[in-house]
Amino acid sequence: MHTPFSAPTRRALRTLSLAYFVQATGALSVVGSLDAISRQWWLADSQSAYLISVFGLTFAFAAPLLQVGFGHLRRRRQVLLGLALFSAAALLFAAAPNYPVLLLSRVLMGLGAGFIGPVLGALGSSLVDRDHQGSAIAVVLLGLSIAGLVGMPLSAWVAHAWGARALFLVAGLTGAGTAALIAWAVPDSSEGEHVKLSTVTALLTRIDTLSAFLVVFLIAAGVYSTYSFIAPIIRDVFHAGAGTVSTSLVVLGVAGVAGNLFVTRAARRYSAETMLLAGLALLAADLVFLWLASPSVRWLFVALTAWAFATDLLWPSQQRRIVELVPQLRGVALALTASFVFCGIGLGSAVAGWIYPALGFAGVIGSSLAFLALATVSLTISRASVAAKAKPVASSNSLQPWGKR
Structure with missing residues (x-):
C-alpha cells in the first residue's frame, strides 16, 4: 500500500x-x-x-x-x-x-x-x-x-x-x-509557541478564527444533543435492551475506525472545507433517516454506521482547517478547538437533558439538526472572512507593476 x-x-x-x-x-x-x-x-x-x-x-x-x-x-x-x-x-x-x-x-x-x-x-x-x-x-x-x-x-x-x-x-x-x-x-524537533494571553484573545475576537471555532462547538453540540441519550433512545424508541446498547457502541467503533482510514486517504485529495461540508450533509441526512425510518434494530445499525462515518469526516477535517488557517499558532489554536469541543458537548448534553423528557426522540433530533445548520452558517461566515482577508493582498499584488504614484 x-x-x-x-x-x-x-x-x-x-x-x-x-x-x-x-x-x-x-x-x-x-x-x-x-x-x-x-x-x-x-x-x-x-x-x-x-x-x-x-x-x-x-x-x-x-x-x-x-x-x-x-x-x-x-x-x-x-x-x-x-x-x-x-x-x-x-x-x-x-x-x-x-x-x-x-x-x-x-x-x-x-x-x-x-x-x-x-x-x-x-x-x-x-x-x-x-x-x-x-x-x-x-x-x-x-x-x-x-x-x-x-x-x-x-x-x-x-x-x-x-x-x-x-x-x-x-x-x-x-x-x-x-x-x-x-x-x-x-x-524532538517541533518547536513550541510563545503564546501570550493577548494572542488567545485575538484568536477569539477575529471573525475568521472565532467562526471556525464555533463550527466545531456547534458540531459537538449537534452530535451530543442526540448521542448523549442514545441508550434511552434505544430503550424507548427501538424497544431494545442493554445488549443492543453495547452492540451499538461496537458498531459505532468499527464504523469509526473504517471512516478514519477513509479520511486518511481522502484528505490527500479534498480540502478541509469540502470534507466538513460533506460530513455535515451526511450527518444531517443520517439524523433525518434515523427519525423517519421504522424503529427496527437493523435500521438503527445502518444509521449508526453512517453516523460514525460522518463524524470521522468532521473531527480531523476541523483540526486540519484550524492548522491551515493559523499554522504559526497551531498549538494554541488546537487547544482552543479542544475547549470548544468540550463546551459543545456540555451544551448538547444539557439541551438533550431538557428536551428529551419533554419532546422525546423528535425533539433531540430536531435540536441536533438545528445545531448542524448553525455550524454550516458559521463555516460559511468563516470562509467568507478568509476570502475577504485574501482579497486586499491579491489586489495589492495586481497593482505592483504600476509602481508608486
Whole structure:
C-alpha cells in the first residue's frame, strides 16, 4: 500500500495515536465504569457522574491557558509532561481513600489531558509537509476512534471484573509506558509557541478564527444533543435492551475506525472545507433517516454506521482547517478547538437533558439538526472572512507593476 510517510514518521504518528487512545480511554472510562465506581466508594450515581463533568470542565478551561503558560516548550516535552501528570493522577484515583481525592484526581487528569490532546495534532502535523498534514492528523486521531471501539468496552470489563481501582491502576501504568514510547519514537524537533494571553484573545475576537471555532462547538453540540441519550433512545424508541446498547457502541467503533482510514486517504485529495461540508450533509441526512425510518434494530445499525462515518469526516477535517488557517499558532489554536469541543458537548448534553423528557426522540433530533445548520452558517461566515482577508493582498499584488504614484 502506497504511503506518503517514511517508516520512522509512520512509527512516530502511530505512537502519537496510541497517546490519544490512552488519553481518550482514561477520560471516558468513568462512563463505562460508573456502577463499579459507585460501589467501590459507596457513592450515589450522580456523584460518580460528576467525575465526568469535572474532567471536562477542567480540560475545557485549562487547554488554552496551558498553552499560554507552557506553550513555549517543545511539543514533545509538553506531551510527555501531560502524560506524566495524567498517569500520576490515574494512580491517585486508584489509591483514593474518599470522594474529595477522587475529584482532585479527575481535575489533575483534566490538566494532563489539556497538555496531551491539543498538542498531539500539532506535533503530528509538524512531522510532515503541508500537503500531507491532513493525513497525519487523521492517523493521530485514529487513536480516538479505537478508544471508542476498544477502550470503552475494555475499561468497562476491567472495572466490573477486577474493580475500579484496578482500572485506573492499568490506566496510570499504560500512560507511563506510552510516555516512554514517545520519548523513543517521536523526534524532538517541533518547536513550541510563545503564546501570550493577548494572542488567545485575538484568536477569539477575529471573525475568521472565532467562526471556525464555533463550527466545531456547534458540531459537538449537534452530535451530543442526540448521542448523549442514545441508550434511552434505544430503550424507548427501538424497544431494545442493554445488549443492543453495547452492540451499538461496537458498531459505532468499527464504523469509526473504517471512516478514519477513509479520511486518511481522502484528505490527500479534498480540502478541509469540502470534507466538513460533506460530513455535515451526511450527518444531517443520517439524523433525518434515523427519525423517519421504522424503529427496527437493523435500521438503527445502518444509521449508526453512517453516523460514525460522518463524524470521522468532521473531527480531523476541523483540526486540519484550524492548522491551515493559523499554522504559526497551531498549538494554541488546537487547544482552543479542544475547549470548544468540550463546551459543545456540555451544551448538547444539557439541551438533550431538557428536551428529551419533554419532546422525546423528535425533539433531540430536531435540536441536533438545528445545531448542524448553525455550524454550516458559521463555516460559511468563516470562509467568507478568509476570502475577504485574501482579497486586499491579491489586489495589492495586481497593482505592483504600476509602481508608486
